Amino acid sequence: xxxxxxxxxGTGAAATFxxxxxxxxxxGHGKPRVVVIGGGAGGATAARYIAKDSKGEIDVxxxxxxxxxxxxxxxxxxxxxxxxxxxxGHSYGPLAAQGINVVHDWATGVxxxxxxxxxxxxxxxxxxxxxxxxxxDFVEGxxxxxxxxxxxxxxxAFKGGSQTELLKAQLVRMPQGGTFAMVAPPNxxxxxxxxxxxxSMVAHYLKANNPTAKIIIADPKDKFSKQSLFQEGWADRYxxxxxxxGSDFGGGNxxxxxxxxxxxxxxxxxxxxxxxxxxxxxxxxxxxxAGVTEGDxxxxxxxxxxxxADADVYVLGDAAEQGDMPKSGFAANSQAKVxxxxxxxxxxxxxxxxxxxxxxxxSLIDTDNGVKVGxxxxxxxxxxxxxxxxxxxxxxxxxxxxxxYEESEGWYKGITGDMFGA
Amino acid sequence: xxxxxxVTLLLAATLVAGAGLAxxxxxxxxxxxxxxxxKTCHQIGDGAKNRIGPQLNGVFDRKAxxxxxxxxxxxxxxxxxxxxxxSAKTLDAYIENPKALVSKTRMNFRGMxxxxxxxxxxxxxxxxxxxxxxxxxASPTATGTDHDLDPAILALQGDPEYGEYLASECLTCxxxxxxxxxxxxxxRWPAEDFVVAMHAYKKKLRxxxxxxxxxxxxxxxxxxxxxxxxxxxx
Numbered sequence: 001x002x003x004x005x006x007x008x009x010g011t012g013a014a015a016t017f018x019x020x021x022x023x024x025x026x027x028g029h030g031k032p033r034v035v036v037i038g039g040g041a042g043g044a045t046a047a048r049y050i051a052k053d054s055k056g057e058i059d060v061x062x063x064x065x066x067x068x069x070x071x072x073x074x075x076x077x078x079x080x081x082x083x084x085x086x087x088x089g090h091s092y093g094p095l096a097a098q099g100i101n102v103v104h105d106w107a108t109g110v111x112x113x114x115x116x117x118x119x120x121x122x123x124x125x126x127x128x129x130x131x132x133x134x135x136x137d138f139v140e141g142x143x144x145x146x147x148x149x150x151x152x153x154x155x156x157a158f159k160g161g162s163q164t165e166l167l168k169a170q171l172v173r174m175p176q177g178g179t180f181a182m183v184a185p186p187n188x189x190x191x192x193x194x195x196x197x198x199x200s201m202v203a204h205y206l207k208a209n210n211p212t213a214k215i216i217i218a219d220p221k222d223k224f225s226k227q228s229l230f231q232e233g234w235a236d237r238y239x240x241x242x243x244x245x246g247s248d249f250g251g252g253n254x255x256x257x258x259x260x261x262x263x264x265x266x267x268x269x270x271x272x273x274x275x276x277x278x279x280x281x282x283x284x285x286x287x288x289x290a291g292v293t294e295g296d297x298x299x300x301x302x303x304x305x306x307x308x309a310d311a312d313v314y315v316l317g318d319a320a321e322q323g324d325m326p327k328s329g330f331a332a333n334s335q336a337k338v339x340x341x342x343x344x345x346x347x348x349x350x351x352x353x354x355x356x357x358x359x360x361x362x363s364l365i366d367t368d369n370g371v372k373v374g375x376x377x378x379x380x381x382x383x384x385x386x387x388x389x390x391x392x393x394x395x396x397x398x399x400x401x402x403x404x405y406e407e408s409e410g411w412y413k414g415i416t417g418d419m420f421g422a
Numbered sequence: 423x424x425x426x427x428x429v430t431l432l433l434a435a436t437l438v439a440g441a442g443l444a445x446x447x448x449x450x451x452x453x454x455x456x457x458x459x460x461k462t463c464h465q466i467g468d469g470a471k472n473r474i475g476p477q478l479n480g481v482f483d484r485k486a487x488x489x490x491x492x493x494x495x496x497x498x499x500x501x502x503x504x505x506x507x508x509s510a511k512t513l514d515a516y517i518e519n520p521k522a523l524v525s526k527t528r529m530n531f532r533g534m535x536x537x538x539x540x541x542x543x544x545x546x547x548x549x550x551x552x553x554x555x556x557x558x559x560a561s562p563t564a565t566g567t568d569h570d571l572d573p574a575i576l577a578l579q580g581d582p583e584y585g586e587y588l589a590s591e592c593l594t595c596x597x598x599x600x601x602x603x604x605x606x607x608x609x610r611w612p613a614e615d616f617v618v619a620m621h622a623y624k625k626k627l628r629x630x631x632x633x634x635x636x637x638x639x640x641x642x643x644x645x646x647x648x649x650x651x652x653x654x655x656x
Contacts, residue, residue, distance in 0.1 A: 049590065330594060337590040353587045356639075360595075360632055374632055376639055387639055390631040403604075407595075407632075410605030414595040 031059040032347035035117050035127040037107045037286055039064030039092060041073075042133030042316030042332035044419040049340035051100050052421075057348050061101040061125055063117065064092065069420075070160035073329045074412055076194065077364055079168050080201030081208075088160060094420045110290035112310050129343050132292070132307075133316040133332065134284025135159070136190050139296065142280035143183055144255035153258040154275040157198075158190060170274045171205060177212040178273035181263045183254055184219040185278045188297075190318045190327045192225035193373070195278055197363035200230060203238040204366055216243045216272075218265045220252030225326075226363060226373055232394045233365035283319035297321040302379035303355050304342035305335050314339050323383025324375075331359045333415055338379075355379040362408030368398070370405030448538075453546025456539055463529075466550050475529060481508050482551035486524075497526035513547070514540050571621055576614060578646035585651030588644055591636070598655065609655040616649035 036047045039062050047062040069090045077083040096102045103125075109118035110130065117125045138156065140147065146154060157167040174180065180202055184195045199215055206213045223246070224230075234242040245251040250266025256275060257264075263272050282288075282296035292298045292307040298315040299308040302323060307313040316339055317332030325331045338355040345352035360374030375389030392404065457466070463475035470477035476489035487494045487502035494502075501524045506512060516523045517540050519533040534540050592608065600607035608616070622628045623637035624645075640648070 053586075333594050334591065337587075341587055351583060353584055356588070356591060358591055358594075358636065372632070374635060376635055378639075388635050390635055406604030408604070410597075410603040411595045413601070413603050414593065414597050414605060417597055417599070418590075418593050 031057065032128045033059045033061070033126060034129045034131065034343060034347070035125050036060065036062045036131040036133065037064075037117065038133035038135060038284065038317075039066070039069055039095075039102075040133060040135055040317065040332065041071075041329035041415065041419060042318075042336045043131065044069070044092075044095060045333045045336035046131050046133065046314075046316060046340050046343075047100050048095060048098060048419065048421055049337055050344055051098055053340065053350070054344050054348055056099065058344065059101070060099070061103060062092070062095060063103050063105060063107045063119065063125070065104060065106050066161070067092070067104055068161075070164065071329065071412075071416065072158065072160035072164075072191065072194075073415075075157070075160050075164040076198045076201040078164060079171060079198060080204045080364065082201075082364065082367075085165055085168075088164075090416055090420055092420070098421050107286050108289070110286065110313075112290065112313065115312065127312075128347060129312055129314065130290075131314045131316060131339060131343070132284075132287050132290060132298070132319060133336070134286045134319050136281040136283070136318045136327075137285050139280040139282050142185075143277050145258065146183075146256050146277045146279060150256075150258040150277075153261075154256060154277045156278050157276060158185075158194070158278050158281075167274070167276060171202060172209075174206075174210055174213060174273045176210055178210070178214075179270065180206070180213060180215045180274045180276070181270070181272040182215070182217045182276045183256065183263070183278060184217055184221065184224070184251075186220045186252070186280050188327060189278070189281045191361070192326050192328075193230075193361055193363045195219075196224055196226065196230045197365075198276070199242060199244075200233060200238075200363070200365045203234065203241050206241065207238055213241070214243065215241055216263075216265075216270070217245060218251045218254045218263065219244060219246050220254075222247045225361075226371055226391065228394050229371045229392055230363075230365065233369060233371075237366045237369070281318070283315075287315060287319045294321075302382075302384040304352075305339040306342070314343065321383075323377075324386040325357060325359060325377055325384045326361065328359055328361055329415065330361065330411075331357070333418060334358050357384055360411070362404065362411060364405060364408070365401075368402040368405050370401055370408050371396075372404055372408070448541035448543070448545030448548075450542070450545040450549055452539075453542035453544065456534075456543040457546055459534075460531075460543075466547065478547060479550045481513070481547060482510070484508050484551075486512075495524075495526055495528040498524050498528070510544055510548075513544055517543065571618055575621065575642050575646075576617060578617075578642055580613070580643070580646030580648065580650030582647065582650045582654075584644070585647035585649070588640070588648050589651045589655075592648070592652075595632075608652055611649075611652055613646075613649040613653045616652060617645055620645045620648070 034050055036043045043062060047060050050058055051060045071088045074083055074088055078085055078088060092102045106120040107117050108120050115127050117127060155163045155167045157163040182195060199217060203215055245265055253266045255264045256277060261272055262269050263275055283293050283298050287293050287298045290313060292309045292313055292315060298319055299321045300315050301308060305314045305316055307315050316335045318327040334357045342352055344350050357377035360372055362370055362372045364370050371392035373391040376387045377384045378387050463473060464478050465471055465473060466478040470479050472492045476492040485502055486506035486508060487498050517534050520527050520529045520531050595605050596608045600609040620637045623633040626634050
């Protein structure tokens with residue numbers, strides 16, 4: 001072993017005067033250890049950046065039950081027929097090849113006093129810093145008549161993969177002139193334009209394959225992301241097909257009966273052929289198990305994404321209470337880089353730069369008709385606060401809408417490359 | 423420092439001198455029409471083959487006289503041996519008056535006098551060349567980078583380490599491979615062009631809303647840091 005700076009600062013009292021770096025170590029282990037739970041846009045990015053930028057000085061373990069990651073972003077394009085399911089799948093192989101210990105298992109426990117994570121398979125992983133990026137789970141009882149046992153009849157399709165494929169299969173099997181229903185979620189939820197892009201993509205599919213079919217959306221909200229853009233697109237491209245029932249018309253007062261395939265909106269029962277129930281959401285369960293949630297989400301310090309409950313635990317992405325930032329893959333990826341920089345600084349004394357966050361969400365309304373919304377954010381003592389933003393305008397030229405769609409294709413390649421490495 | 427300053431001033435002077443080339447950046451759509459004049463001899467795009475002239479895919483940043491299977495004039499071969507590389511600047515000069523650049527070239531073309539027409543044509547040709555950077559104004563496409571940026575801003579030396587951190591935000595959309603899929607590649611972009619472009623977004627001279635927003639909150643030092651990082655990113 002060569003005597004380098006890491007070894008030097010890793011020994012006892014010397015650690016206390018290195019540039020404010022706590023340089024904490026799991027007992028009896030040379031390298032600082034980071035455990036990341038969840039291999040999505042937040043977790044995969046954080047693991048990759050910490051491993052890449054620390055050049056082997058930090059031991060990074062990524063815990064993720066799935067062998068393949070199916071992006072939830074762009075899954076609507078699969079429903080619309082613009083993508084194959086295989087286009088959305090990404091292997092964890094490249095992360096392993098970049099030196100990250102990828103463990104396919106469920107994290108079932110976090111002991112913050114002992115600084116360990118326990119896995120369903122029985123292993124116990126010690127950590128110096130723990131990063132939680134578990135995504136979302138659903139609030140129990142959020143939609144009367146629905147629970148997870150009904151997800152095979154009435155899919156949520158708000159976690160990528162098998163649920164997305166199921167919803168597509170149901171869409172394809174719909175009888176001519178049938179009804180596709182969606183129960184939209186209350187705020188805050190993953191991917192604010194997601195349900196409405198989905199409606200657009202379902203409409204795109206139906207227009208070509210089942211033109212007399214109808215789409216109804218029961219929505220507990222009175223407005224939604226990119227509303228004027230979507231409504232303009234629906235009127236222009238899918239006239240008479242889409243019926244959005246907001247809270248003013250009882251869209252929040254719903255129940256479903258999966259056995260009878262009925263949806264009841266404000267007392268009026270409708271027989272439907274497909275029912276896409278997207279219930280209210282909360283932080284992925286491991287965040288709650290770790291004891292870092294307050295209510296449904298995990299509060300964080302915006303400067304470094306550390307949990308407000310524990311400075312050695314960080315929460316990224318949808319599970320975090322993100323202030324002004326929307327819950328999106330882009331946002332999680334952005335937060336992961338701020339977090340990776342802070343974690344590396346804390347463990348190795350590397351330079352820590354100020355937090356900068358950004359987000360852009362593209363949505364596809366129809367072929368070559370893309371729109372976007374985005375903003376930049378900064379860390380304040382209270383929250384992640386919005387600095388500046390923009391949104392596509394109604395009435396844009398076909399050329400601009402096409403360029404916007406092409407941009408989203410570029411972004412997909414960019415972010416998935418950024419998460420997993422080439 | 424004196425020396426760095428001098429180089430910057432000279433560069434700025436050169437840029438001002440070159441700025442009269444075209445009044446606006448080339449428009450590839452108009453350039454497609456201009457290319458009609460070239461079609462009798464040149465092919466471009468999928469399946470393009472050498473005809474009277476060599477096929478023009480990937481011409482930007484290519485050494486002159488380097489298309490396989492094309493019989494070049496001695497004059498052009500000599501220019502190639504002397505180090506002629508096709509960039510926006512050399513192509514512009516060649517198209518303006520082929521024989522002024524390569525005296526006995528076999529390219530029998532009287533030349534294109536209108537700088538805007540040439541800029542449009544180059545913007546069109548640019549579509550068929552990928553690397554190294556796919557920004558229309560970046561080298562090797564760059565025509566005179568017309569700008570009135572304070573030389574002090576251009577002279578800032580960026581911190582590449584800070585640049586690497588800041589760049590992580592760019593890499594969510596711009597691929598590290600430099601690929602150009604709906605979003606342009608920005609790797610290996612000469613620092614000066616990068617700085618000029620980012621300040622143009624910051625001042626909202628360039629139109630793209632995402633880039634205006636991203637550049638809008640970057641300080642002069644941060645832009646310099648990004649430029650320092652991206653210029654060497656392979």
